[in-house]
Amino acid sequence: MAEEAAQKPRDEELQGDENGYCSGIRVQGMLFAYDGQVPLFVDFNLRISPGSRCLLVGANGSGKTTLLKILAGKHMVGGRDVVRVLNCSAFHDTQLVCSGDLAYLGGSWSKSVGSAGEIPLQGDFSAEHMIFGVEGTDPDRRDRLIELLDIDLQWRMHKVSDGQRRRVQICMGLLHPFKVLLLDEVTVDLDVVTRLDLLDFFREECEQRGATIVYATHIFDGLETWATHLAHIQDGELKRGEKLSDVGELKCSTNLLSVVESWLRSETKREKKNPFYQTPPVQKTAALASFPFVSSRHMAYYR
Numbered sequence: 001m002a003e004e005a006a007q008k009p010r011d012e013e014l015q016g017d018e019n020g021y022c023s024g025i026r027v028q029g030m031l032f033a034y035d036g037q038v039p040l041f042v043d044f045n046l047r048i049s050p051g052s053r054c055l056l057v058g059a060n061g062s063g064k065t066t067l068l069k070i071l072a073g074k075h076m077v078g079g080r081d082v083v084r085v086l087n088c089s090a091f092h093d094t095q096l097v098c099s100g101d102l103a104y105l106g107g108s109w110s111k112s113v114g115s116a117g118e119i120p121l122q123g124d125f126s127a128e129h130m131i132f133g134v135e136g137t138d139p140d141r142r143d144r145l146i147e148l149l150d151i152d153l154q155w156r157m158h159k160v161s162d163g164q165r166r167r168v169q170i171c172m173g174l175l176h177p178f179k180v181l182l183l184d185e186v187t188v189d190l191d192v193v194t195r196l197d198l199l200d201f202f203r204e205e206c207e208q209r210g211a212t213i214v215y216a217t218h219i220f221d222g223l224e225t226w227a228t229h230l231a232h233i234q235d236g237e238l239k240r241g242e243k244l245s246d247v248g249e250l251k252c253s254t255n256l257l258s259v260v261e262s263w264l265r266s267e268t269k270r271e272k273k274n275p276f277y278q279t280p281p282v283q284k285t286a287a288l289a290s291f292p293f294v295s296s297r298h299m300a301y302y303r
């Protein structure tokens, strides 16, 4: 009985509401491939409950950025039921992003120019011009972020350091009180004080407003006590998705870094032992051929 009671919150967390939808994030039976490539994700499932701070970990190329972009509605994947964020379809329900409820912070400020690809944004704008140009924001929240990120409003965006430019980008991305925030390694350029202050701000957003955060990173300092959940991806496959407190290895290890290091090292060893490990499974290609909805990069241009 006691055991049943202890299990209950977890079951509810997994089942979501009466429609079976979780108001955080739910990915069910997802298939995704880049144009002309074998699928990266096949029958991929993930649930992240509201209020969670979930770390997304995995080796280079394991699919973290791709997954975050899919959750951010930047790729059309499957029908409306496959990738659900806040009970909406991440791609189809454009008000998710337009309202600021779903926010994505990743990559660097750039624009795509035909065959030249991504080129950094250039132009003589002040930080003030950029930040105050975002309409409909709460002045108190804006002031708090400017102070937290130690932004000088007179900075000229083409003459600042990478870290300073990143602070302005982060500030703009956080001006609206998001409900779901997807972070792709955006704290990598920040100095340690700003990074820790920002992590505290994120924690507060989750605890006070019930916001949900998914954070892909390779830097684990200070995250043992910050994260509530952890998702480990390997080659597009979810190897683990659980509460941080349920990660057994953390109980007998000094820190998260060494635990993740041991997971990634065991992947590398497996690849070395089996030269065919990287061979795309035949069923992945077959699955793609039989699936009616594949991603469309062209559709993404309309976002």
Ligand SMILES: Nc1ncnc2c1ncn2[C@@H]1O[C@H](COP(=O)(O)OP(=O)(O)OP(=O)(O)O)[C@@H](O)[C@H]1O
Pocket (backbone or CB within 6 Å): 034, 035, 037, 040, 058, 059, 060, 061, 062, 063, 064, 065, 066, 067
């Ligand atoms: N635009 C693209 N077109 C084709 N393949 C891509 C594209 N972007 C990524 N990939 C491939 O998809 C796989 C997953 O890449 P992704 O960027 O999602 O990995 P990641 O886990 O974020 O890696 P990292 O830790 O290096 O940031 C890789 O094999 C990569 O080569």
